[in-house]
Amino acid sequence: DEAQMILSAIDIATVNSECTLPIFLQFGAPDRIFFIGSVQNGNIRTRFETVHTHHAFSKHKCLSGLADIFKERLNDSTIPALDITVxxxxxxxxxxxxxxxxxxxxxxxxxxxxxxxxxxxxxxxxxxxxxxxxxxxxxxxxxxxxxxxxxxxxxxxxxxxxxxxxxxxxxxxGLLHSGLSKAKEYLKSIDETTVTEKLGPKPSENRSAAEIFRPVVDSGGSGMNINIGGVQLPINEIRLKEIITTIFNVVNQSAPLKHHHSNELLNDIENTLKSAKAALPGSIVDNLTKSIILALVQPDSTKNRTLSVCQIWEAFTEEIRKYWETNKDIPGLENTTVPDLSKCLLHQKLQMIQCCIDSRRKRHELYDQTKNFSTHEDEFFDAPDEFDEETPLTATNTVNNEPEGRLQKSETLKLLNRPEQPLYIPITQDRSPMTEDMLEEHAEYLASMPGDDRVKAQLDTLLSDMQAFKAANPGCCIEDFVRWHSPRDYVEEEDGTGHLSERMDMEDNVWRTTWKEARPIAVAHQNRLFNESKEAEKILHSFMFFKISDIFKMLMPMSLICAIRRLIEEGL
Structure with a gap:
């Protein structure tokens, strides 16, 4: 009754609005799909009803049978077939x-x-x-x-x-969503247990035979899964080696997204991803991130997934240590000069270790080539308390010293005090490379120092260069050094003479003060400005004692970029 009342209202509305569209009203149980309806076409109104039958006739399941019903309902068998549109x-x-x-x-x-x-x-x-x-x-x-x-x-x-x-x-x-969600949970973890502690001691590490087999004796040896390492690890040794080999198998890191057609949007996405603070696709950091995210979606318990992450991280750290200890280049980082601050921190730290490898290799080569090399790296000289007033402040008293630490001869410059002697470019120490966290620590360290000490701490590199220059050029003066190190601060006159710039010529100029303190010491005998062994060991030691949250703090930037790339690949 309610359906008929609504249908009557619809009929009135269609007449008043002169609507010729059929309107249907569903009623009854939704799964029965019952409809009634009507259409007003001028003075003709057509009613529609729904009938459910237990078994439909076969002829009513095809177009020819339905057309016959249509003709029967019109009670006009004279309508030509061509006049029926379906x-x-x-x-x-x-x-x-x-x-x-x-x-x-x-x-x-x-x-x-x-x-x-x-x-x-x-x-x-x-x-x-x-x-x-x-x-x-x-x-x-x-x-x-x-x-x-x-x-x-x-x-x-x-x-x-x-x-x-x-x-x-x-x-x-989704699995990708699941992996990222678990990574986020680990990132927020307050678990203070380190990777080393979670994995337990290595087999037979600091353990006596009695300690190793005590569980077997206590249990009677029946049904016992002997685990000498102390912790049952989910990834076996063979599989772990395969994972590490794949991580360090660096491929073309500049390869664009794989697609079969040119698309401006894809190019924009590619350029945006390249500028992200992560690492390049195919790099060690990229491979490591993918392997750990994959470990998070394994059909295993939460404990075993955590242990899998720790296993991969520990094996990764040990592999990096092998490259460091054998002085071999880390794959994909061979051309590193300084850490790239536009990349993620983990990538910077790997670049830092590569810088340490390069520095140690260069230092060993320098020691082999240096004449009269002394193994005493802590050798130093005290600056004299007084200067002879008759001796020019700009000259050194090392004319008779044997030159040392020369890199190459200058093609144009000669010593001002010894015009017959060419100026030699010295071998200098490499500048200390730093990652972004090291730069922050260094800035905080300088800010905590008094003014004079802060200035002195920033002049270590300049002092080293001056000492190397004096060792390579006996009898040189500060003007010689400035002409090589800072040519703009040496003014040449039209008559061929020259002098220091106004700021350099001031008596209290830090360059003059540092020059007075500098002694002729070749790089091979100087204290190292950049202690590559200390810096590399510091990074590797921190890796081994990472908490699980520290790992994902390092990996999260790369995780998001990897996920975006994976989504794009699936959509192409």
Missing amino acids: AIELEYIIRNDFDYDNDLHIDEKYIKNLGACSLPFSTRRDVVKEFRLLTGWPALKQEAITDTINYSDLDPYAAPRWRASVTFHKGVQ
Whole structure:
């Protein structure tokens, strides 16, 4: 009754508005799909009703049978077939209504088929609850289509119109999302246990035979899984070696996103990703990040996933130490000069270790080439308390000293006090490379010092260069040094003479003060400004004693970039 009342209101509205569109009203249980409706076309009103039958006639399942019903309802069998226009829409439905456990483990074959440094995608279960495909043939003459019980032209592939819709299961979590979520949880972890403590001692490390086999004796030896290392680790040694080999297998780090067509949007995305504070794709940091994210989605317990991360990190640190101890270049970082502050901190620290490797290698080569090399690295000289007033302040009293630490001869410059002697460019110490956290610490250190001490601390490099210059050029003066080190501060006159700039010529100038303190000491005998052994060991030691949150603090920038790249790859 209510449906008929609403339908009557619809009829009145269509007459008043002169609407010629059919209007349908659904009623009853939704799954029964009952409709009534009407259409007002001038003085003719057509009613529509729905009838459900337990078993439909076979002829009513095809177009020819439905057309016959249409003619019967009109009670006019004289209507030619050509005057009947049909619109056909066939619906295909695939349902997946099974209820899955949200913690359903992923197919282990999928994980095994992934590379050691591949980010997972997809989900732990099928996310599609229902898929609907509507195929349509609009405005066709009945004679153009043959659709009978025995034969049909209605091939879905030949339909001029397709419309698809998908209904998804709610709450299904993708593997990539799951990995990033777990990484975020570890990042916020307050667990103070270090990687070394979680993994326990190495097999037979600081343990007697009695301690190793005590669990076996206490348990009677029945059904006991002997674990000499103390902790049952989820990744076996062979698999761990494969992972580390893959991590250090650096590929082309400038390769763009893989796509088969030129797209301005993709190029913009690529340029944006390159400017991100992370590391290049295919680098060690990129591979390490992917391998650890992959470990987070393994079908295993939370404890074992944590141990897997610790195993990979420890093995990664030990591999970096091998490169350091053997003076071998870290793959992909061979051309590093200083840490790139535009990259993530972990990448900077690896670059710093590469700088340490280069510095130690150069120092060893220098020691081998230096004449009369002394192994006493702590040798130093005190500046004299007084100067002879008759001796010019700009000259040194080392004319008779044997030159040492020369790199090459200057093609144009000669010593001012010894015009017959060419000026030699000295071998100097490399500037101390720093990562962004080291720069912050250094800035805080300088800010905490008194003014004079702060200035002196910033002149260590200048003092080293002056000492090396004096050792390479006996009898030189400060003007010689300035001409080489800071040519703009030496003014040459038209008559060929020259003098220091006004700021350099001031008596209290820090360059003059430092020159007076500098003694002729070649680089091979100087205290190192950059102690590569100390810096490398400091980084490696910190890696070994990272907490789980420290690992993901280092990896999170790269994790996000890797995830973005993975999404783009799936969308291409």
